[in-house]
Amino acid sequence: MREVAIVAAGMTRFGELWQTSLRDLFVDAATEALNAAGVDRLDAIFVGSMASGQFVGQEHIGPLCADHLGMAGVAAMRVESACASGGMALRAGFAEVASGLSDLVLVAGVEKMNDGADATAVLATAADQETEAYQGVTFPGLYAMIARAHMETYGTTEEELAAVAVKSHRHGALNPKAQFGRVVDLQSVMTSTLVADPLRLLHCSPVTDGAAAVLLCPLRDAKRFTDRPVKLIGSGVATGAMALADRADPAFLDAVQLSAERAYRMAAIGPGDVHVAEVHDCFSIAEICCIEALGLVERGHGRHAAPSGETALGGRVPVNTSGGLKAKGHPVGATGVAQVIEVFEQLRGEAGDRQVADARFGLTQNMGGSGASSVVHILERV
Amino acid sequence: MPSPRYWREIPGRYRLEAGRCHGCGKVVYPTRRICPACRGAEFEPVLLSRRGRVVTSTVLRVSPDDFVMESPYAMAIVETPERVRLMVQVTDCEPSTVQPGMEVTLEFRLIRKEGQSGILCYGHKAVPVVAADTARSR
Amino acid sequence: MSGIVGYGAYIPRNRITSEEIARQWGKDPRSIQRGLLLEEKSVPGIDEDTITISVAAGRDALARADVDPQRVGALYIGSESHPYAVKPSGTVVAEALGIGPEVHVADFEFACKAGTEAMFVALSLVDSGRVEYAMGIGADTSQGAPNDALEFSASGGGAAYLFGRDRVLVDVLETYSFTTDTPDFWRREGQFYPRHGGRFTGEPAYFKHVEAAARGILARSGLKPEDFRFAVFHMPNGKFPLAAGKALGFTNEQMKTGRVVTTMGNTYSGSSPTGLAAILDVAEPGDRILITSFGSGAGSDAFVLQATDLLPSRRELGATVRSMLDGPRRYLTYGEYAKYREKIILNH
Numbered sequence: 001m002r003e004v005a006i007v008a009a010g011m012t013r014f015g016e017l018w019q020t021s022l023r024d025l026f027v028d029a030a031t032e033a034l035n036a037a038g039v040d041r042l043d044a045i046f047v048g049s050m051a052s053g054q055f056v057g058q059e060h061i062g063p064l065c066a067d068h069l070g071m072a073g074v075a076a077m078r079v080e081s082a083c084a085s086g087g088m089a090l091r092a093g094f095a096e097v098a099s100g101l102s103d104l105v106l107v108a109g110v111e112k113m114n115d116g117a118d119a120t121a122v123l124a125t126a127a128d129q130e131t132e133a134y135q136g137v138t139f140p141g142l143y144a145m146i147a148r149a150h151m152e153t154y155g156t157t158e159e160e161l162a163a164v165a166v167k168s169h170r171h172g173a174l175n176p177k178a179q180f181g182r183v184v185d186l187q188s189v190m191t192s193t194l195v196a197d198p199l200r201l202l203h204c205s206p207v208t209d210g211a212a213a214v215l216l217c218p219l220r221d222a223k224r225f226t227d228r229p230v231k232l233i234g235s236g237v238a239t240g241a242m243a244l245a246d247r248a249d250p251a252f253l254d255a256v257q258l259s260a261e262r263a264y265r266m267a268a269i270g271p272g273d274v275h276v277a278e279v280h281d282c283f284s285i286a287e288i289c290c291i292e293a294l295g296l297v298e299r300g301h302g303r304h305a306a307p308s309g310e311t312a313l314g315g316r317v318p319v320n321t322s323g324g325l326k327a328k329g330h331p332v333g334a335t336g337v338a339q340v341i342e343v344f345e346q347l348r349g350e351a352g353d354r355q356v357a358d359a360r361f362g363l364t365q366n367m368g369g370s371g372a373s374s375v376v377h378i379l380e381r382v
Numbered sequence: 383m384p385s386p387r388y389w390r391e392i393p394g395r396y397r398l399e400a401g402r403c404h405g406c407g408k409v410v411y412p413t414r415r416i417c418p419a420c421r422g423a424e425f426e427p428v429l430l431s432r433r434g435r436v437v438t439s440t441v442l443r444v445s446p447d448d449f450v451m452e453s454p455y456a457m458a459i460v461e462t463p464e465r466v467r468l469m470v471q472v473t474d475c476e477p478s479t480v481q482p483g484m485e486v487t488l489e490f491r492l493i494r495k496e497g498q499s500g501i502l503c504y505g506h507k508a509v510p511v512v513a514a515d516t517a518r519s520r
Numbered sequence: 521m522s523g524i525v526g527y528g529a530y531i532p533r534n535r536i537t538s539e540e541i542a543r544q545w546g547k548d549p550r551s552i553q554r555g556l557l558l559e560e561k562s563v564p565g566i567d568e569d570t571i572t573i574s575v576a577a578g579r580d581a582l583a584r585a586d587v588d589p590q591r592v593g594a595l596y597i598g599s600e601s602h603p604y605a606v607k608p609s610g611t612v613v614a615e616a617l618g619i620g621p622e623v624h625v626a627d628f629e630f631a632c633k634a635g636t637e638a639m640f641v642a643l644s645l646v647d648s649g650r651v652e653y654a655m656g657i658g659a660d661t662s663q664g665a666p667n668d669a670l671e672f673s674a675s676g677g678g679a680a681y682l683f684g685r686d687r688v689l690v691d692v693l694e695t696y697s698f699t700t701d702t703p704d705f706w707r708r709e710g711q712f713y714p715r716h717g718g719r720f721t722g723e724p725a726y727f728k729h730v731e732a733a734a735r736g737i738l739a740r741s742g743l744k745p746e747d748f749r750f751a752v753f754h755m756p757n758g759k760f761p762l763a764a765g766k767a768l769g770f771t772n773e774q775m776k777t778g779r780v781v782t783t784m785g786n787t788y789s790g791s792s793p794t795g796l797a798a799i800l801d802v803a804e805p806g807d808r809i810l811i812t813s814f815g816s817g818a819g820s821d822a823f824v825l826q827a828t829d830l831l832p833s834r835r836e837l838g839a840t841v842r843s844m845l846d847g848p849r850r851y852l853t854y855g856e857y858a859k860y861r862e863k864i865i866l867n868h
């Protein structure tokens with residue numbers, strides 16, 4: 001297997017981008033990545049998208065993306081794993097390069113969520129349709145049940161949940177591409193509208209348009225495209241029971257733990273070596289559960305991390321320096337790639353006001369549904 | 383929901399018919415081709431008890447379009463004595479009173495309507511035992 | 521002799537008081553309570569309909585009978601609020617109860633007497649030997665138009681009766697039906713609310729048919745009002761059954777157990793069958809019971825019943841009507857009621 005590097009990145013601003021279509025979102029992000037590397041040809045494109053068919057009625061977006069990038073003819077395919085589609089696309093692109101099938105691969109994620117579709121209903125298609133969606137559950141509802149189980153098991157409080165959102169907004173306010181550039185205080189999170197008890201509006205990631213793209217090549221070729229490549233040293237994918245009811249402990253994300261174990265083993269590092277992490281905080285409770293499953297904190301201790309500052313910028317292991325899904329925004333299929341871009345910039349020392357000093361190892365974790373699929377990548381500064 | 387897809391699930395939805403794995407005894411609801419515990423492929427049908435306990439719960443205040451008239455409504459994961467867990471709505475009560483540990487019965491209810499002219503979809507919902515008549519829970 | 525081998529009733533847990541409805545329309549609540557003898561009524565939940573009520577009642581009927589549902593050869597549901605205009609309620613109920621597919625199923629409609637019709641046909645099939653067990657159900661979630669007198673009474677609920685020949689809880693001693701064409705109350709296809717002929721629903725409709733059916737069955741059975749411990753007449757409101765019973769020579773004492781309308785409301789096809797269930801919840805072996813239904817359009821079915829020694833022990837296996845009327849309830853505001861009865865128009 002060849003060593004693989006990320007050599008360039010491109011990303012649209014995240015938000016309600018009324019003027020920009022699905023195809024143009026992709027082209028904007030992809031072009032930025034290609035220009036950064038000075039590249040005008042590709043061997044393959046992998047594009048992650050959860051639900052382009054439901055959001056804008058467009059399936060078959062592999063060729064659409066290649067065509068609009070002016071590269072009809074290039075191998076292109078879509079990867080889907082609900083909100084983990086972007087992370088899974090990176091996994092596919094990584095394997096493509098590592099295996100020697102292709103030398104120059106663009107991995108992108110794109111979602112156009114604000115084009116008139118009922119986002120709640122579309123996202124609910126990532127739940128088990130026969131046993132969950134049939135009964136009327138929504139994603140906020142599923143994560144609310146995870147939150148209540150966590151509160152029941154570990155004594156997690158609403159204030160601790162709210163502290164995660166406060167931290168995300170503080171980070172997001174430093175990110176010019178974030179959907180929300182404002183800070184929020186604990187009080188406003190705790191008094192925001194209830195969506196699914198105990199989760200309130202400010203515990204939930206928003207509905208977002210956006211795209212993100214990274215360029216992969218064999219490490220040995222990386223210097224042709226950049227003087228600061230970042231090495232992809234670990235990739236782990238795992239699945240868990242599809243329906244939340246079928247998990248032994250609804251407060252624990254087994255698939256996240258398993259995907260992390262696989263990535264750590266491949267990278268030959270442990271959670272204690274991670275200097276910066278982007279995790280899938282689609283809801284405040286998700287960040288708490290993810291950092292536990294990733295081993296960044298002990299099981300049951302995730303609730304203390306945000307209030308203590310441990311996971312804030314300047315803390316022991318800064319988590320979601322980009323603002324996370326919560327403040328940066330969550331264009332579902334693009335999220336996994338956008339996470340990688342944040343860590344790519346951190347390891348290259350390009351994160352500006354959000355820079356984590358001297359970060360060598362960074363981790364991204366992206367999950368689908370209520371945690372039935374998870375993908376973890378570990379990146380290292382070269 | 384297209385009617386063939388609804389019709390196919392009638393035994394599980396109407397009668398809480400589950401499958402007991404011949405290999406390891408695990409009860410699976412709805413029944414499956416392959417046991418998630420032992421990968422056994424032989425099941426015998428069993429009827430779940432129409433009662434259980436709330437494992438975790440929430441109150442949905444923003445609902446999918448088909449459930450707008452019902453919101454806010456409680457949803458819970460309920461574990462039956464067969465150690466099967468179901469995702470169900472909890473009805474006939476103040477939604478905010480539904481909490482982990484609560485004892486419930488499972489009653490046959492209308493789950494959703496397919497728009498103004500589509501089929502009516504039935505199944506089971508939980509009712510807190512304090513509200514239900516205990517004689518109904520066998 | 522064939523008879524009732526199992527029975528069950530179901531009344532939704534939501535209530536709205538006459539006072540709350542009266543307040544909405546600027547009416548005097550006391551005049552309603554005095555005039556119609558209605559305190560409150562049950563309101564089906566947004567997830568309840570004739571089918572779900574029938575399943576709940578049918579499950580208790582099977583439990584009390586302790587009969588394998590596969591031996592039930594016929595299932596009839598009488599209602600004027602079948603959820604589908606075309607497609608039977610009975611098929612859903614049969615599948616949910618584990619009955620069939622070797623079963624004869626039909627939905628009946630005859631305004632408020634569709635329930636006793638279903639019972640009559642079920643009984644007759646068992647009598648004839650055509651089937652071993654047959655279930656007849658009366659259930660409704662009827663609508664009364666806003667600011668109509670019916671709004672104070674139209675409620676939800678029902679009862680199921682399983683008929684058989686062995687281990688009978690209640691013998692059926694006699695049946696009688698009386699029917700004429702009398703347009704006192706109707707609902708045309710496609711209309712949401714029923715309409716009625718005002719005071720025409722009384723003397724030429726309700727009283728004529730109920731009294732004729734009761735007199736007819738008394739004559740046929742050779743029994744007098746004093747031979748009965750209990751009597752129940754269809755309950756469109758609190759007042760009509762009392763007046764009819766009194767004209768026939770029955771006392772308030774005989775009628776009070778089955779006259780559940782004051783706190784249940786008029787459950788239409790479920791009305792007299794649920795009143796009967798309340799009586800079976802307390803009747804002693806040997807007690808004779810008269811039930812007379814009424815359906816607009818118009819007709820009445822009457823049954824003379826007698827409790828057997830088995831009734832007291834078997835009834836323990838299901839929920840009593842009183843436990844549902846007096847047990848946990850949720851009182852709704854008119855606004856909640858309007859939402860539950862889908863009187864609010866949503867964007868779809």
Ligand SMILES: [Zn+2]
Nearest residue numbers: 403406417420
């Ligand atoms: Zn097994």
